[in-house]
Amino acid sequence: MKLPLFLCLALTFSFTSCERHPELKRELSALGAACKQDEAAIQKLDQDIASLGGTSAISRYTEQAQLKQEQLRPLELSNPIRERQLSTMETEFARLKPAAEAYKAAHLK
Template structure:
């Protein structure tokens, strides 16, 4: 069984000497301040999670990613033929380039 934090502190303060009373008050104040900061951080995280779609957003994002992968899969198969066509055009261009330069040089005069 877990006792509430304030009950534990009250119990601790009731059996402490006066010498440690001020020190314990400072520790209590610092613990309360850190507790408030933690609570504020938790609230900010909750707000951030809510702004990104809540806790169910992960499943939605994975479904969307799967749909995008299914849309991209056909494009993956279309790229190699296009690359081959581009390579053929570049080869033909490289073959015709010397003739084009010779034609330009001959007709500049």
């Protein structure tokens, strides 16, 4: 058997304790204060996002990052070539160093 809504509400409110009203009011005020703090934090975040360029800034930063990656890619490819050239030069200098020292020693006298 279903009880009518009015009867259910009447029974619910008739058995609530008046002793808990101050406690409930404190909880409600604490929740209200927390809500206000959360709303203030949300407004501050919205302002920060707007000052940094809004939500479209993310797409702009992504595009800029892709452009920088495209600019760096050729440099990454040319760097091993330069390293091989430097390695070749260092090997050649290491091979010529004893001869240069011998030449210096012979001509200092």
